[in-house]
Structures are given as C-alpha cells and as structure tokens.
Amino acid sequence: MNSQSRPLSVTLNGSASSPDSSTSLDMIFIEGLTGETVIGIHESELHRPQPLVIDVHAGLPRARACDTDRIGDTIDYSVVRERLLRLLAEHQLKLLEALAETVADILLGEFGASWVRVKIVKPRKFDDVASVGVQIERVASPVSAAGRSATVVQLLGSGLVPGDKGSMR
Secondary structure: OOOOOOOOEEOOOOOEEOOOOOOOEEEEEEEEEEEEEOOOOOHHHOOOOEEEEEEEEEEEOOOOHHHHOOHHHOOOHHHHHHHHHHHHHHOOOOOHHHHHHHHHHHHHHHOOOOEEEEEEEEEOOOOOOOEEEEEEEEEOOHHHHHHHHHHHHHHHHOOOOOOOHHHHO
C-alpha cells in the first residue's frame, strides 16, 4: 500500500495519525440511537419516559477484524445497540452523567474497548433549546486489562483451557 492510500486512525485525543502510531485506534460507533427512559431530578421527569439520543464511539487498537474479516475480532455494534436498549429499560439512575458513565463502563468492561466517548442528550427538553446533555470520554484502565490477562494465565496454569469442554468435568 502506498503512503497516499494508507488509512488514517483516530488517536486518543481525536486527531488523525498514521496507522503506525502507538496510540492509533480503530473506531466503532453508533450515532443517534434513540430510546426512551425515565431519568431526571425534577418531579415532571420521574413518572414517564422521555426521549434520549445516544452517540457512542469506541476505540480499539487495530481491530483484528481488519485482517480476519470476522465479527468476533471486533466490537459488534448490533450487540452494543441491544445492550444499550436493555440499559435504558432497566436502569434506576437519575442523572445523564451517571448514565453516560454506565455506558462507558459497559463498552470498556463488557466489550473490551480501549477508549470511549459517550454523548447523551435530551432533545427538546426546553422550548428554546435544541437539546441538553452530557459528553464524557474514558480510557480503559491498564489494571483491568492486566487483570483479564492474569485470569487467563491463572486458568491455563490450573489446567483449565478456555473453550475446552473436557476440562470442565
């Protein structure tokens, strides 16, 4: 591939960089996911669902799916979408900040993202404003990634091999 056709990646600070950068990320995103949920602090918000719009950007260091063409080697945004819709139906949170933090935790913890940006807005909350909301960015803790690796090593050391049904007797 010549230098003119090399893809750009997004770095942790959102700027474009060459793919050989140690902080370059492949981005999986969902924009404009619309759902309804009960959330808020005012009495008028606590008894009926209101619309929310969620944008999620999740970064992975060069997703293996680029080479393998397998969905299991990346974040499946259809599964993320279903998980977010379930969250909207089940949560007991009051603040958009707490909801955004929960979404970030899901992407980092359950889906293995290295970096996330979560934006949640209440459209038309006020007659004179298009939307209000929050946007957060989070980076995966190196401790959590190391902990997952240590767990796998511990399982292997004990004779259990992930996916080996014979060792689970």
